[in-house]
Amino acid sequence: METVDHFDPTPKHVQIANIVRGQIQAGELEPLTTIPSETRMEQIHGVARDTVRKAMRLLAGEGWVFTIAGRGTFVSPRERWPEG
Numbered sequence: 001m002e003t004v005d006h007f008d009p010t011p012k013h014v015q016i017a018n019i020v021r022g023q024i025q026a027g028e029l030e031p032l033t034t035i036p037s038e039t040r041m042e043q044i045h046g047v048a049r050d051t052v053r054k055a056m057r058l059l060a061g062e063g064w065v066f067t068i069a070g071r072g073t074f075v076s077p078r079e080r081w082p083e084g
Contacts, residue, residue: 004045012047013054020055024064024075034072035065 023029041052059065063080067073
């Protein structure tokens with residue numbers, strides 16, 4: 001499993017967003033399925049919760065994920081994914 005490289009100068013939230021985006025594009029995370037919880041992502045990547053939240057906001061802004069309060073963050077339907 002790919003995780004954040006703490007020695008890479010790329011901001012950690014960008015690294016997490018890149019990892020999750022790659023998992024979506026590779027089909028490892030299917031549309032309308034939940035992604036790991038903030039707590040689980042903190043554990044996986046060894047980062048603070050705010051870092052995970054920034055990554056999810058970045059992905060949501062690009063159209064890759066959406067959040068339902070109290071339920072979690074989900075992979076967006078394919079038609080909402082960015083072109084390219």
